[in-house]
Amino acid sequence: MLKARVEEPVAGYGRRIAFNNRYAAVVGTGVFINEIPDGHVLRFSIVSRLAEKGMVMTTTAFTGTGEIQLAIVNCGREIVNVIDGETMAHVWLEKSEEFTWGV
Numbered sequence: 001m002l003k004a005r006v007e008e009p010v011a012g013y014g015r016r017i018a019f020n021n022r023y024a025a026v027v028g029t030g031v032f033i034n035e036i037p038d039g040h041v042l043r044f045s046i047v048s049r050l051a052e053k054g055m056v057m058t059t060t061a062f063t064g065t066g067e068i069q070l071a072i073v074n075c076g077r078e079i080v081n082v083i084d085g086e087t088m089a090h091v092w093l094e095k096s097e098e099f100t101w102g103v
Contacts, residue, residue: 002044002068002091005030006084015084019055019074027082029068036063041096044070044089053080057089 005028006015017025036042042062046055054076062068070089074080082088 001047001087002029002031002070002089004028004082004084004086004088006082017082019072019080019082021074021077021079024058024071024073026069026071027088029070029088031068033062033065033068035065036093039096040093042068042091043094044091046072046089047087050080050082050088053078055080 004017006017007028017027019025033042044057044060044062046057050072054074056073056075058071058073059069068091072082072088
């Protein structure tokens with residue numbers, strides 16, 4: 001599971017991000033990847049608590065190196081707070097297959 005890493009406190013809010021309706025942000029996780037095995041990709045899905053409130057993750061795969069950062073947007077009607085250290089997403093390593101389409 002990946003957790004939110006909100007380093008800078010927001011005045012009056014603490015270490016959290018308040019997602020208003022249609023607000024999008026890239027949230028760091030503090031997890032750094034040095035290497036992903038060839039032929040594999042990291043996949044993500046948002047946790048149900050956030051999904052039930054209308055939060056959608058636009059980052060669904062990661063193949064590079066560096067910190068995993070997740071782009072999420074609030075498509076719901078209420079303000080959703082993502083607090084530092086809160087679990088945001090499930091992550092797993094998946095084998096990727098290359099193929100060619102033919103017509």
